[in-house]
Amino acid sequence: MSENKVTIADVAREAGVSKGLVSFALNDRPGVSAESRVRILEIAERLGWTPSLRARSLSTRRSFALGLVIARDPEVLGSDPFFPSFIAGVETVLAPQGLALVLSVVPDETTEMRTYRALVSDGRVDGVFLSDLRHNDPRIPLLQELGLPAVTLGRPDTKSPFPCISVDDTPGVAETVRYLVSLGHRRIAHVAGSPALLHGSRRRAAFDTALREAGLPAGQSIETDFSVAAGADAARRLLTQDSPPTAIVFANDPMAIAGLGVAHELGLRVPDDVSITGFDDIDFTRYVYPALTTVRTAPSDWGRAAGRTLLDLMEHGTAPDVDLPAGRLVIRGSAGTPVRP
Amino acid sequence: MSENKVTIADVAREAGVSKGLVSFALNDRPGVSAESRVRILEIAERLGWTPSLRARSLSTRRSFALGLVIARDPEVLGSDPFFPSFIAGVETVLAPQGLALVLSVVPDETTEMRTYRALVSDGRVDGVFLSDLRHNDPRIPLLQELGLPAVTLGRPDTKSPFPCISVDDTPGVAETVRYLVSLGHRRIAHVAGSPALLHGSRRRAAFDTALREAGLPAGQSIETDFSVAAGADAARRLLTQDSPPTAIVFANDPMAIAGLGVAHELGLRVPDDVSITGFDDIDFTRYVYPALTTVRTAPSDWGRAAGRTLLDLMEHGTAPDVDLPAGRLVIRGSAGTPVRP
DNA sequence: CACGTTGTCTGAACCGGTTTAGGCCAACCT
DNA sequence: AGGTTGGCCTAAACCGGTTCAGACAACGTG
Structure with missing residues (x-):
């Protein structure tokens, strides 16, 4: 019926x-x-x-679905609103075309590779979104070998046959550092994301560069896995040492929010004793205290652009890269003039 | 190739x-x-x-995929880690069976209904998960009419032919209120979720009941849409009135975290001037200051149970309801003895 | 008038499985 | 011996589309 x-x-x-x-x-x-x-x-x-989608699928050898495989620690995934927004953006372009999104959340990289193979050998999807790009990302040659169209979210550091949708994090980080310097900060530390992820290491490199351009000595950096817990640990280490930094630049908002909590817990005033900045401008940032100074990014724009580009690629066999506008610094209360520089 | x-x-x-x-x-x-x-x-x-999945699909009239349609304001979706965890849980049972998850994120209810119809007429999925149950939920008769197997996440308030996976929120809310009362609180307010959602209104009813059972007069309640912004607004309204509550029970953690921010902003000490509790125990709760006293729920267990039940239902034509263990109160620093009761 | 040309349409093969009707043969029963 | 049963197997239809070779008629052209 x-x-x-x-x-x-x-x-x-x-x-x-x-x-x-x-x-x-x-x-x-x-x-x-x-x-x-x-x-x-x-x-x-x-x-x-x-x-009948099924009949059409069989005779045209297409599945009318696109895939997204997410290999993230569930903890990190939960505190980061990137994917929900990204997916919402993707949907706005897929739905009108009658395309579906097949989502896989996998626990580790091995499973991830297996998942891509399964998606292809099942003919489950006609193309995929490649997110959380890593150094020398093994998924790129894999997908190339499998002949699956893809777009990468971010610019790979290796030769890639796929179009990429990227946004340069450098200006946002640089703007943050310049702003902190202009407030009088000289000891600025960085809580970096995972060095295995391109956006993790690029934000860190941008931080180092920005300090150098400001004529400051290299700052302290702590590598994390982008998780809230790791952000809290890093903040605690930074703030409990002798002559702690007067400002900490976090590589994402969840860690920055954890940083705020740690500062409060240690009896430090934000921003008087320590300034804190984040990255992404998630919804929470406006409502924590003090409200977080951070860099605004637009995940749903990424989703839209990625969706359109992947459709283009599948239709014409090729599609141009897209550069999204860089995130701008959003100034709120968590960064200010240091009382004891 | x-x-x-x-x-x-x-x-x-x-x-x-x-x-x-x-x-x-x-x-x-x-x-x-x-x-x-x-x-x-x-x-x-x-x-x-x-x-060949496609050939098999055509001849067996099955799609070997399950669907999840999420109709939430992107803002609320982003700050709530429920779905990422839930989906991760679902995947653990789908993946071994070679089943895929088709995800739709839609902006409104009209689109949502249309999406279900499209999923069925395309034969895109063999069953769906029904989340965010509403009062007199129109999706239940729709899916029944469409003949699509489903499991509901939560117990519907109308007759439903579908198995449900539910967890009783009442004990968690009751435990929270009893705890606050035991600390000496008498003016306890509630920042409720959306009254249109069953878990929103049930938590609120549980709150009212708990107060009554504690022998306290009815407390103040403010309805919201579960969003961080609405939580902040509600907290501000509650805390800026004459004789504000000494404790606020928030219906979810994101709003509670926003509540913490508002309290700080108003110069109130937590928990001395106002105690704050949440619901769900998201990762952030441990790392805000003070750490949030909240009720622990386990979304990935929901996902696993829902996945198993939906498979059962599709295989045997029927499946029993599952009652998950109720969430327990996790005591942290955001609730304490009121200094001025 | 014979000859292509063009436009419209048919029939059948095809995609790659599942499922059913029925054939064949050996074993068993009376 | 003849009839029944059951196990193993084949051929063909079927799911519902797409696609291609070719039939046919109308048309213009030299």
């Missing part, structure tokens, strides 16, 4: 033509007279015909 | 038997001699045969 009952054969019989002609008319391809076309369409409409 | 080239016909030819027999052997069904079976399996193995 629920499944679509009327097939192309029903339409053909009703219209007194062959299946093939109906198919041509429905996909408006040449070789059908104007009268036949409207008559067939009219009959299909009247009979309530809808295409 | 990527697509699976070897078909069941190749195996049949190589084995010198018919397609049908190969199919029987591969699905180990009766009617195949032991020798033939091992020979066919051996040959399929040697040839590297893998089933």
Whole structure:
């Protein structure tokens, strides 16, 4: 009762033509007279015909679905609103095309590679989004070998046949550092993300560069896995040492928020005793105290751009890279003039 | 090159038997001699045969995929780690079965209903998870009409043909209120979630009941949409009135964290001037200051249970409801003895 | 008038599985 | 011996589309 009952054969019989002609008319391809076309369409409409995705899949060898495989520690995944927003953005372009999004959340990299292979050998998706790019990312040659169209979220550090959607984190980090320096900070530390992830190491490199350009000595950096817990640990280490930094630049907002908590817990005032900045401008930032100074990024724009580019790629076999506007610093209360520089 | 080239016909030819027999052997069904079976399996193995999902889909009228449609304001979605964890839990049971998860994030309820219809008429999924249950939820009759198997996340307030996976929020809320009362609180307010959502209104009802059972007069309640922003607004309204509450029970953690921020901003000490509790025990709770006293829930357990139940339902046509253990109060620093009761 | 040309349409093969009707043969029963 | 049963297997239909070779008629052209 629920499944679509009327097939192309029903339409053909009703219209007194062959299946093939109906198919041509429905996909408006040449070789059908104007009268036949409207008559067939009219009959299909009247009979309530809808295409069978499964039949179409079998004969066209396409699945009309796109894939996203997320290999993140569930803890990190939960505190980071990137993916929900990204997916919402992707959907806005997939839904109108009748495409579905197949999502896999996997625990580790081995499973991740296996998942891509399975998606391909099942013919489950026609293309994938590659996120959380890593150094020398093994997924790029894998997907190339598998012949699966893909777009990368971020610019890979190796040769890649796939279009990429990227946003330069450097200006945001640089702007943050310049702002802190302008407030009088000289001992600025960085709580970096995972060095294995490109956006982790790039933000860190941007931080180092920014300090150098400000004429300051290299600052302290602590590597983390981007998790809230790791952010808290890093903040505690930085703030409990002798002559702690007067400002800490966190590589993402969840860690920065944990940093705020640690500062409070240690009896430090923010921003008087220590300034704190984040990255991403997640919703929480506005409502913690003090509100977090951070760099605004737009994950749902990424999603839209990535979706459009992947469609382009699948349709034309090629698609240009997209550079999204760099994030700008959003100034709130968590960074200020140090009372004891 | 990527697509699976070897078909069941190749195996049949190589084995010198018919397609049908190969199919029987591969699905180990009766009617195949032991020798033939091992020979066919051996040959399929040697040839590297893998089933074509698409062909199987067409002939069995199944899609080997399950659906999840999320209709939430992106803002609320982003700050709430429920779905990432839930999905991770679901995956642990789907992946071993070779099932995929099709995810839709839609902006509103109208689109949501349309999405379900599309999923069914495309035959895109074999079953769905129904989350964020609403009062008199229109999706239940819709799915019933569409004949799509489903499990509900939470117990519906109307007659439902579907198994449900539920957890009783009442004990957690009750425990929270009793704890606050035991600390000496008498003016306890509630920042409720959306009254349209069952878990929103149930937590609120549990709150009212708990106060009554403690012999206290009805407390103040403010309805919200579960968003961080709404939580902050509610907290501000509660705390800036004459004789504000000494404790606020928030219906979820993101709002509670926003509440902490508002309290700080108003110059109130937590928990001395106002105690704050949350619900869900998201990762942030441990790392804000003071750490949030909240009720622990386990979204990935929900995911696992929901996945198993949906598989059961699809296989046997029926599946029992599952009651997950109620969340327990996790005591941290954000609630304490009121200094001015 | 014979000859392409063009436009419209049909029939059948095809995608790669599942499923059913029925054939054949050996074993068993009376 | 003849009839029944059951195990093993094949051929063909089927799921519902797409696609291609070719039939046929109308048309213009030299």
